[in-house]
Amino acid sequence: MPAQVPAGTGGEALLAVHDLCLERGGRxxxxxxxxxxxxxxxxxxxxxxxxxxxSLLRILAGLSRYGFTxxxxxxxxxxxxxxxxxxxxxxxxxxxxxxHVAGEAVHSNDEIERALAKVGLxxxxxxxxxxxxAGQHRRVNLARLYLSHSPLWLLDEPFTAIDKGGVAELxxxxxxxxxxGGAVVLTSHQQLRVACQVQALSLTEGLVx
Amino acid sequence: xKEQAAAPGTLGFCLALLRRQLTLAARRPIEIGNPLLxxxxxxxxxxxxxxxxxxxxxxxxxxILWIIALLSNLLTSDTVFRSDFEDxxxxxxxxxxxxxxxxxxxxxxxxWLITGLLLALVSPVFALMxxxxxxxxxxxxASLLLGTAVLSLVGGIGAALTVGLKRxxxxxxxxxxxxxxxxxxxxxxxxxxxxxxxxxxxYLAIIAAMLCLAVALAPLAIAAGLRISVDA
Numbered sequence: 001m002p003a004q005v006p007a008g009t010g011g012e013a014l015l016a017v018h019d020l021c022l023e024r025g026g027r028x029x030x031x032x033x034x035x036x037x038x039x040x041x042x043x044x045x046x047x048x049x050x051x052x053x054x055s056l057l058r059i060l061a062g063l064s065r066y067g068f069t070x071x072x073x074x075x076x077x078x079x080x081x082x083x084x085x086x087x088x089x090x091x092x093x094x095x096x097x098x099x100h101v102a103g104e105a106v107h108s109n110d111e112i113e114r115a116l117a118k119v120g121l122x123x124x125x126x127x128x129x130x131x132x133x134a135g136q137h138r139r140v141n142l143a144r145l146y147l148s149h150s151p152l153w154l155l156d157e158p159f160t161a162i163d164k165g166g167v168a169e170l171x172x173x174x175x176x177x178x179x180x181g182g183a184v185v186l187t188s189h190q191q192l193r194v195a196c197q198v199q200a201l202s203l204t205e206g207l208v209x
Numbered sequence: 210x211k212e213q214a215a216a217p218g219t220l221g222f223c224l225a226l227l228r229r230q231l232t233l234a235a236r237r238p239i240e241i242g243n244p245l246l247x248x249x250x251x252x253x254x255x256x257x258x259x260x261x262x263x264x265x266x267x268x269x270x271x272x273i274l275w276i277i278a279l280l281s282n283l284l285t286s287d288t289v290f291r292s293d294f295e296d297x298x299x300x301x302x303x304x305x306x307x308x309x310x311x312x313x314x315x316x317x318x319x320x321w322l323i324t325g326l327l328l329a330l331v332s333p334v335f336a337l338m339x340x341x342x343x344x345x346x347x348x349x350x351a352s353l354l355l356g357t358a359v360l361s362l363v364g365g366i367g368a369a370l371t372v373g374l375k376r377x378x379x380x381x382x383x384x385x386x387x388x389x390x391x392x393x394x395x396x397x398x399x400x401x402x403x404x405x406x407x408x409x410x411x412y413l414a415i416i417a418a419m420l421c422l423a424v425a426l427a428p429l430a431i432a433a434g435l436r437i438s439v440d441a
Contacts, residue, residue: 063300064440077216080304084297090236091229099229101298103222103305103312 011039012075014152014183015060020070022055029055030203033070037152037183042174042196045187047203053187054083056203057156060185078152079104083160085141087129093140094125097147107147115146120166135161142166145173153177155186168193216306223307223315230319233292240288241323244281245331251277252335263340270341271349271400277335278328278353278396279360279389286364287381289320290372290435299372303439310428313435317365317427325357341404348403348413355416356396362420362427363388369434373441392419 013036020033029052037043045053058064060072061080079102087096097112107115116125119139129137138161145153153174159167171194174184178196192198217225234241255273259265266273293299302312332353333346341349367385371377399412 061304063303065436066440077306078304080300082297082300084295084300086297086301088229088233088292088296088298090233095229095232099225099232100301101226101229101293101305101312102301103216103307106217106221 011181013038014074014076015078015185016073016075017060018071018073020056020059020068020072022052022059022068024052024055024067035201037185039151039181039183040178041183041199042178042192042194043183043185043199043201044192045185045201045203046189047187051203053203054156057154057185057187058082061154074152076151077104077149078154079144079148079150080154080156081141081144081158082156085134085137087137087140089130089137090128092126092128093121093132093143096129096140097143100144102144104144105147105149111147112143115143116140118146118169119143135163138162139166142170145170145177151182153182153184153186155184157187157189159188159190219307219311222305223312226312226315227319230316231322234319234323240285241327244285244324244328247281247284248277248328248331248335251280252338255339267340267342267404270336270339271345271397271404273339274332274336274341274349275352275356275393275397275400278332278357279393281328282324282357282360282364283382283386283389285320285324286361286368286385287371287378289316289365289368291368294372294438299435299439303436309435310432313365313369313431314424314428317361317431320365321358321361325361326354328357329353341400344406345400345403348409349400351413352396352399352409352416355413355420356392359392359416359419359423360389362423362431363392366427366430366434369431369438371438372435373438392416395419 015037017033017035021031022029045056047053055064059068061078062074086101093116094112097115098107113125116122119142121136121139121143124132124136129140142158158170162170171192175194175196177184256266259269290299293302303309305312329350332349336346336349363385367381370384371381374380395412395415399409399416402412403409
């Protein structure tokens, strides 16, 4: 079932997927998936548990390199946020961001403080992450979005363990990213309340609406 | 689009990683202390097992010290990537724009600094405990400095391949022990020769050559191993 995402705001696609097929445990998760992620687009991947959302995102990010057929072209630097927070409990939030293993950019202390304040961790910059809750670990990880200059974001369930206010903040951030010409691909079971067009990729039907 | 901030250069990134790893180690001093404690305990066992005769111990000392150094390295090599794998940092490292085979060198360097280097520096104390002749102590330290670096690099390959497994401990030993053997042979031979008064230079040179080979090839193998482990 080939599917095409309609053109967004124009410009060259940040990510192009050609004829992607994935089988896991003898079950076909998706077949002949074709789409492009254009600058200024927000793509929500939907599907039931086990539909292959996380697998798809890992393939898009380049973490899964075997076990599927098809081609993924990545034309821009990307930021991937997965299920695991990648936050070291032995480091403070500031150190976690300053020495982050994703190696995106060198961030100044000011930038890091501002990003942490944005995710509601003002005052926690130099507290050992041991003392933070699971939700706060996720927030430290999400602070990377405020620091990021990558045009393409791949977010796997970014709203997990985030409170209501945090979700609204995050939705605004996604809109900002889209408005400045970036693109977001995310998986979520929640209905997004954003002031921009959301494209949906439904894995159960293999169609893009 | 915001102004593009350049990704940090490879060297800067590696130094940041090294600093991160060393800070992590410093906040868990027990991890640094464990190999040293192991070394001390096993050295203390040998006089009990072999009998306290100083002459007898002196004869075995080079081999004993090298075997214990090797085992305490093996004991810790499993942990190099494990915590990063468990909390998702490893995924992020794989996606970093910097070449992976260079960034893993930072992990290995940190591992060597907190195991091999420390072990080599305190080894003279343990050498005296089992009566290694004083003339050989310089050679012992030099051979351990070079040799443990090879062990850390080779151990890193095993760690990268087994990081995805819940109980990789035994498998990693099976995988990397054969590659530890040449280092053990030449390392203890260097010390043995120093005891006998023969110049140990050639043996040290061979270990240094192994180190060159390991530095050149191990990072590639570690990077490939990590990609496979994260993919699975």
